[in-house]
Amino acid sequence: xxxxxIYLLAMMGTAxxxxxxxxxxxxxxxxxxxxxxxxxxxxxxxxxxRDLLLDADYVFWVKDLNYVYVVAGVAVLSFFxxxxxxxxxxxxxxxxxxxxxxxxxIMGTQVAMTYDIHPxxxxxxxxxxxxxxxxxxxxxxxxxxxxxxxxIYALAAIVxxxxxxxxxxxxxxxxxxxxxxxxxxxxxxxxxxxxxxxxPPYKGGQT
Amino acid sequence: xxxxxIYLLAMMGTAxxxxxxxxxxxxxxxxxxxxxxxxxxxxxxxxxxRDLLLDADYVFWVKDLNYVYVVAGVAVLSFFxxxxxxxxxxxxxxxxxxxxxxxxxIMGTQVAMTYDIHPxxxxxxxxxxxxxxxxxxxxxxxxxxxxxxxxIYALAAIVxxxxxxxxxxxxxxxxxxxxxxxxxxxxxxxxxxxxxxxxPPYKGGQT
Amino acid sequence: xxxxxIYLLAMMGTAxxxxxxxxxxxxxxxxxxxxxxxxxxxxxxxxxxRDLLLDADYVFWVKDLNYVYVVAGVAVLSFFxxxxxxxxxxxxxxxxxxxxxxxxxIMGTQVAMTYDIHPxxxxxxxxxxxxxxxxxxxxxxxxxxxxxxxxIYALAAIVxxxxxxxxxxxxxxxxxxxxxxxxxxxxxxxxxxxxxxxxPPYKGGQT
Numbered sequence: 350x351x352x353x354x355i356y357l358l359a360m361m362g363t364a365x366x367x368x369x370x371x372x373x374x375x376x377x378x379x380x381x382x383x384x385x386x387x388x389x390x391x392x393x394x395x396x397x398x399r400d401l402l403l404d405a406d407y408v409f410w411v412k413d414l415n416y417v418y419v420v421a422g423v424a425v426l427s428f429f430x431x432x433x434x435x436x437x438x439x440x441x442x443x444x445x446x447x448x449x450x451x452x453x454x455i456m457g458t459q460v461a462m463t464y465d466i467h468p469x470x471x472x473x474x475x476x477x478x479x480x481x482x483x484x485x486x487x488x489x490x491x492x493x494x495x496x497x498x499x500x501i502y503a504l505a506a507i508v509x510x511x512x513x514x515x516x517x518x519x520x521x522x523x524x525x526x527x528x529x530x531x532x533x534x535x536x537x538x539x540x541x542x543x544x545x546x547x548x549p550p551y552k553g554g555q556t
Numbered sequence: 557x558x559x560x561x562i563y564l565l566a567m568m569g570t571a572x573x574x575x576x577x578x579x580x581x582x583x584x585x586x587x588x589x590x591x592x593x594x595x596x597x598x599x600x601x602x603x604x605x606r607d608l609l610l611d612a613d614y615v616f617w618v619k620d621l622n623y624v625y626v627v628a629g630v631a632v633l634s635f636f637x638x639x640x641x642x643x644x645x646x647x648x649x650x651x652x653x654x655x656x657x658x659x660x661x662i663m664g665t666q667v668a669m670t671y672d673i674h675p676x677x678x679x680x681x682x683x684x685x686x687x688x689x690x691x692x693x694x695x696x697x698x699x700x701x702x703x704x705x706x707x708i709y710a711l712a713a714i715v716x717x718x719x720x721x722x723x724x725x726x727x728x729x730x731x732x733x734x735x736x737x738x739x740x741x742x743x744x745x746x747x748x749x750x751x752x753x754x755x756p757p758y759k760g761g762q763t
Numbered sequence: 764x765x766x767x768x769i770y771l772l773a774m775m776g777t778a779x780x781x782x783x784x785x786x787x788x789x790x791x792x793x794x795x796x797x798x799x800x801x802x803x804x805x806x807x808x809x810x811x812x813r814d815l816l817l818d819a820d821y822v823f824w825v826k827d828l829n830y831v832y833v834v835a836g837v838a839v840l841s842f843f844x845x846x847x848x849x850x851x852x853x854x855x856x857x858x859x860x861x862x863x864x865x866x867x868x869i870m871g872t873q874v875a876m877t878y879d880i881h882p883x884x885x886x887x888x889x890x891x892x893x894x895x896x897x898x899x900x901x902x903x904x905x906x907x908x909x910x911x912x913x914x915i916y917a918l919a920a921i922v923x924x925x926x927x928x929x930x931x932x933x934x935x936x937x938x939x940x941x942x943x944x945x946x947x948x949x950x951x952x953x954x955x956x957x958x959x960x961x962x963p964p965y966k967g968g969q970t
Contacts, residue, residue, distance in 0.1 A: 386917070404613060411816055467621050758798070
């Protein structure tokens with residue numbers, strides 16, 4: 350199982366998203382269990398929503414405890430060691446989150462392709478897998494979801510998911526398509542972080 | 557499909573609820589993707605919760621992209637044009653929302669009747685379809701749900717859903733039962749808006 | 764059905780968790796329907812999340828209206844009578860909640876054992892059944908979940924759920940295993956309430 354590079358990437362994505370949850374837990378000064386629960390939300394939330402919407406036979410992490418172990422391990426490590434990152438934490442979080450977004454979007458796209466649904470819905474499911482975990486994290490912490498506020502985020506997921514579908518359709522092998530589309534998602538999001546790219550917010554009057 | 561008046565009504569209900577989400581997004585000054593995501597919550601949220609609770613084979617909008625297109629269309633239009641409604645926005649929102657509530661409650665009741673569940677549970681599922689989307693919209697926007705605060709709202713859904721069950725049981729044809737019970741829901745909610753009818757809030761001491 | 768002591772305990776657990784929701788509704792000065800909806804969240808929320816994650820054929824309360832009747836009854840009674848408890852309300856809530864936590868955790872563990880999942884996942888499902896309802900209650904009321912803040916809570920559920928698995932594995936009959944592990948959960952949580960036991964919160968710098 351751990352020989353499988355795609356599986357290893359899934360675990361890395363889980364770890365970086367769990368880290369984003371642990372950092373949110375640190376901001377709220379939670380205890381160790383709070384760290385674990387808030388780390389679970391971004392790490393497994395997006396894929397859980399996808400599996401529920403597609404009525405999967407089981408939600409992916411219920412049958413594979415490695416996801417839970419990775420999340421718990423990251424949460425415990427963060428609880429004791431995350432203060433060491435003071436000063437660089439926010440920048441690190443942004444890049445880890447961008448990496449998780451890219452991985453999860455393309456993996457969610459792959460899962461959705463195994464269902465008999467329209468390609469547009471496949472892209473939506475990829476986007477949900479990549480972005481809804483972070484939204485759940487923010488809802489649990491009682492904050493306005495970053496997904497709704499920040500620089501280009503959902504758009505990066507949509508670009509990457511579309512790229513994957515097009516590459517597969519062109520006959521590019523799965524590994525190559527994955528590498529290119531994960532990179533595309535990461536680059537779009539990374540450029541948005543570096544240059545503060547954002548879509549214009551609504552500028553109308555009060556409602 | 558678009559010949560079917562019931563389907564057209566479902567799309568209208570989706571559009572007015574999406575508009576309520578877009579107006580919430582405007583209040584939060586979100587970008588275009590924020591508009592789409594916050595519009596999705598009320599437009600498909602209630603039916604999604606119903607389908608998940610009933611363990612439907614698939615959540616309704618996953619197999620029918622028209623719901624997503626209507627929501628995206630309303631969100632995009634609202635992003636660019638909703639400022640034109642300044643001044644009348646709140647009143648318009650209330651009436652659009654009342655119309656969506658009435659349509660979705662009766663449609664949710666119809667869907668629930670196809671399952672082998674008790675009539676009381678059918679009414680509860682109708683009420684959930686009509687009201688939970690708005691609650692999800694408010695949770696995503698980090699506000700106390702209007703469902704929990706405002707004038708008679710869930711009660712209108714319950715009245716309409718019960719009316720539909722009784723009319724069908726009396727042998728009234730589906731179209732007639734639907735027309736009457738949608739109207740009943742809309743009238744109860746409309747009267748509550750016009751005359752500020754509300755149930756008395758809890759008046760006890762601090763807890 | 765009401766001859767079954769386990770079923771009676773499930774109804775008692777439902778009632779005490781519904782009471783915790785009604786008290787949250789009282790704090791927010793909601794109306795009668797608000798009381799019912801906020802009482803539903805803790806009373807059926809944890810088991811609902813468990814049933815969705817395990818892809819149960821149906822969510823438990825959809826086929827058994829008694830849960831809904833108990834919640835509605837407690838909500839109505841609370842709406843009219845909860846002010847009588849002023850002064851002792853908070854203490855009462857804590858103990859009722861501890862009792863509900865203990866019952867629901869062990870019942871959730873029993874349900875999860877009927878699925879083909881790893882024992883660690885059984886414990887996680889028991890913990891989710893016992894604790895996620897209260898988290899949903901707090902999310903609906905737009906508050907930071909108590910689960911994330913308070914004294915030892917999730918840990919009590921994990922201790923009780925593990926105890927149940929070990930006792931069953933040792934060949935202790937179901938009734939005895941249940942009695943001991945419900946008591947263990949209640950005692951751990953009760954001691955945490957009495958002596959303000961809590962796990963240390965994160966003490967690092969700002970993130």
